[in-house]
Amino acid sequence: MIVRELIASGKFAVLNEDGDKEKTITVPFCCDLLSIAMSKAPAGAAWVTVMGNVNTIAVATLAEVSAVIIAEGMAVDAFALEKAKEQGIIVLATRSPIFETANWIYRRLYE
Amino acid sequence: MSVSIRLSYTVSSDDFTRAGEASSDVKGKLKKLGFSPDVVRRVAIVMYEGEINMVIHASGGKIEVTITEEEIEMRLMDTGPGIADIDMAMQEGYSTAPDAIRTLGFGAGMGLPNMKKYSDEMEIDTKIGVGTTVRMKVVTK
Numbered sequence: 001m002i003v004r005e006l007i008a009s010g011k012f013a014v015l016n017e018d019g020d021k022e023k024t025i026t027v028p029f030c031c032d033l034l035s036i037a038m039s040k041a042p043a044g045a046a047w048v049t050v051m052g053n054v055n056t057i058a059v060a061t062l063a064e065v066s067a068v069i070i071a072e073g074m075a076v077d078a079f080a081l082e083k084a085k086e087q088g089i090i091v092l093a094t095r096s097p098i099f100e101t102a103n104w105i106y107r108r109l110y111e
Numbered sequence: 112m113s114v115s116i117r118l119s120y121t122v123s124s125d126d127f128t129r130a131g132e133a134s135s136d137v138k139g140k141l142k143k144l145g146f147s148p149d150v151v152r153r154v155a156i157v158m159y160e161g162e163i164n165m166v167i168h169a170s171g172g173k174i175e176v177t178i179t180e181e182e183i184e185m186r187l188m189d190t191g192p193g194i195a196d197i198d199m200a201m202q203e204g205y206s207t208a209p210d211a212i213r214t215l216g217f218g219a220g221m222g223l224p225n226m227k228k229y230s231d232e233m234e235i236d237t238k239i240g241v242g243t244t245v246r247m248k249v250v251t252k
């Protein structure tokens with residue numbers, strides 16, 4: 001699945017779509033601690049987290065994830081979105097919990 | 112053909128909005144120079160953790176990076192409070208980060224352990240009240 005298809009699913013609110021929509025989603029990845037995400041998020045992962053601040057975007061850039069998905073209806077601050085546009089990090093949002101969100105993507109990828 | 116590139120960055124104090132910019136810049140340059148994805152990734156991890164520590168625990172500082180074909184050397188220098196007990200600080204999970212920092216997703220106490228794990232060489236030179244210099248190397252072969 002590519003990011004464009006994830007967006008087209010209609011399951012997510014699109015907070016920033018300026019980025020590479022053709023990028024392949026390799027796997028969902030869940031973590032809110034930046035040190036762990038930084039060292040463990042696989043390249044191309046759809047990173048599901050509740051942390052919607054600018055540091056999430058910095059780590060997403062460094063880890064080269066395909067998209068950031070903010071779960072649980074958590075807020076993303078305006079500055080983080082500005083940074084996401086600048087860095088080309090696609091940011092989606094959902095009210096669903098982290099596990100359900102990641103599991104939904106996982107099933108799409110592997111079932 | 113041999114490369115030797117020196118880069119230097121200023122890390123501003125308490126500026127979370129810019130934290131990671133130096134790491135990001137170095138990462139981009141290493142990619143362009145054609146270093147392997149593993150080397151690029153390890154440099155990004157250790158440098159980001161070091162950069163964040165300078166912002167959270169010290170009052171910013173300077174980073175110098177030397178890139179050669181054989182290795183990438185990073186020197187992160189701050190004039191912060193210094194580290195009282197390095198062995199303790201190196202333990203996974205040990206952190207003195209305040210709650211406000213934790214709510215941003217930092218303060219897991221995994222920065223220094225990750226820097227050690229993902230670099231090939233790491234040396235900490237620290238003095239209470241004077242500052243901390245962390246030198247790390249990632250070997251390319």
Ligand SMILES: Nc1ncnc2c1ncn2[C@@H]1O[C@H](COP(=O)(O)OP(=O)(O)O)[C@@H](O)[C@H]1O
Nearest residue numbers: 164168193200206207208218219220221222223
């Ligand atoms: N540059 C620094 N200056 C002063 N203290 C530091 C510095 N880097 C790390 N420390 C100390 O070492 C501890 C552990 O660092 P680290 O493993 O990166 O965890 P964290 O940053 O999550 O607290 C920090 O909580 C802090 O007390």
Ligand SMILES: [Mg+2]
Nearest residue numbers: 160164222223
């Ligand atoms: Mg740290």
